[in-house]
Amino acid sequence: MIKLFASDLDGTLLNAFHNVDRTIARAIREVTDAGAHVVIATGRTMLSNREHGFDGLPVEICGSNGAIVVGREGILKTFPVSPELLELLVPAFPGICFDCVLLDGTYATGSRELRDRSFDADPPLRRIALRGMREAMAATMHFDTPLSYLLEHEVYKVNCRVPDRALGEELEAFVAEHADLVVNAPFSPVMFELTDPAVNKGASVAWLARHFGYTEDEVAVYGDGGNDIAMLERFRHAYATVNGSSAAKAAAGHVIGHCALHAVPRHMVATVRAQRHRAAYTRIE
Numbered sequence: 001m002i003k004l005f006a007s008d009l010d011g012t013l014l015n016a017f018h019n020v021d022r023t024i025a026r027a028i029r030e031v032t033d034a035g036a037h038v039v040i041a042t043g044r045t046m047l048s049n050r051e052h053g054f055d056g057l058p059v060e061i062c063g064s065n066g067a068i069v070v071g072r073e074g075i076l077k078t079f080p081v082s083p084e085l086l087e088l089l090v091p092a093f094p095g096i097c098f099d100c101v102l103l104d105g106t107y108a109t110g111s112r113e114l115r116d117r118s119f120d121a122d123p124p125l126r127r128i129a130l131r132g133m134r135e136a137m138a139a140t141m142h143f144d145t146p147l148s149y150l151l152e153h154e155v156y157k158v159n160c161r162v163p164d165r166a167l168g169e170e171l172e173a174f175v176a177e178h179a180d181l182v183v184n185a186p187f188s189p190v191m192f193e194l195t196d197p198a199v200n201k202g203a204s205v206a207w208l209a210r211h212f213g214y215t216e217d218e219v220a221v222y223g224d225g226g227n228d229i230a231m232l233e234r235f236r237h238a239y240a241t242v243n244g245s246s247a248a249k250a251a252a253g254h255v256i257g258h259c260a261l262h263a264v265p266r267h268m269v270a271t272v273r274a275q276r277h278r279a280a281y282t283r284i285e
Contacts, residue, residue: 001275001279002036002237003212003219004205004209004214005039005219005220005221005271006038006040006220006221006222007038007039007040007221007268008042008222008225009044010042010224011187011224012222012223012224012241012264013259013264013265014259015259015262016260019053020052020053024262025055026265027262027265027268028054028057031269032059036272037059038060039059039060039061039062039205039208040054040059040060040061040063041204041228042062042065043185043187045064045157046070047061047070048061048070049070049072059072060072060208062205065157065200066195066199066201066204066205067079067156067157067195067196068101068103076211077207078154078156079204080155081155081181081194082181083155085182086147086150086151086158089174093167093170093171093174095167096109096110096160096162096167097109097114098158098159099115099141099160100155100158101155102154102156103156105142106141107141107150108142108143108145109145110144111144112143118160118161118162118190119161120163156195157193157194158192158193158194158195159192159193159194160191161192162192163190179197182195183195183197185200185201185226185227185229185230186226187225200231201221201223201228201231202235203230205219205231205234205235216236219235220238220239220271221234221239222238222240222241223248223251223252224240224244224245224259225248228240228251229247229251232248232251233251240252240255240256241257241258241263242256242258242263243258
């Protein structure tokens with residue numbers, strides 16, 4: 001039986017507008033009322049189940065690509081990046097605004113104007129779809145953060161957008177050269193999502209399953225992009241949305257419907273109902 005359902009957010013659990021709606025909320029409640037766990041496995045920073053539209057829904061979180069694991073009552077485990085990485089990375093790329101995730105907020109190394117320019121190359125429809133999320137994130141961020149401040153605190157994830165191809169290749173080379181300090185698992189080609197090399201969604205979901213006493217065969221996972229690959233490859237019950245990348249579909253081996261049609265919440269509910277039906281049938285026998 002599946003006892004833990006872990007899903008990415010954008011392009012997977014959320015609807016086409018990157019929101020939680022009533023269908024998604026009802027599905028989470030039905031699954032958790034049945035005794036299973038719903039885990040948000042996301043690249044976003046999520047420190048409680050009252051963020052990003054979940055409004056207190058009974059979920060656990062593997063946020064920041066798995067660097068911060070959060071239970072319903074608070075943080076369970078964290079995986080910080082090495083200070084050595086920050087000492088090397090930030091001075092080497094002064095033209096990039098790095099968003100550094102701490103437990104009390106996100107601290108950007110550059111100005112808001114520098115960060116906003118990294119979105120200018122997005123297609124118009126994507127800029128519209130993500131405008132609300134961008135503005136909400138920027139409203140809570142701290143800009144022009146000195147490196148000295150970051151080195152005094154634990155940083156769990158470093159994000160940046162690099163639409164300039166040449167600059168992106170330089171950063172890719174840096175990551176490859178320092179593979180002992182950092183791994184990059186982005187959801188889009190222009191994104192860099194940097195964590196400790198031991199961190200990924202799959203490892204954190206597996207840690208959380210063990211925390212609850214479940215085996216990995218009792219876990220189902222859902223994803224659509226690059227930062228989901230490790231998670232989709234790790235678990236036998238792995239599903240990619242049809243709108244997902246080719247790599248995600250190949251890693252999962254199972255493809256379900258489109259996020260806009262609530263494929264993931266519907267699949268979770270169908271799985272729970274099928275399990276309940278089998279259990280009732282077994283009792284009758």
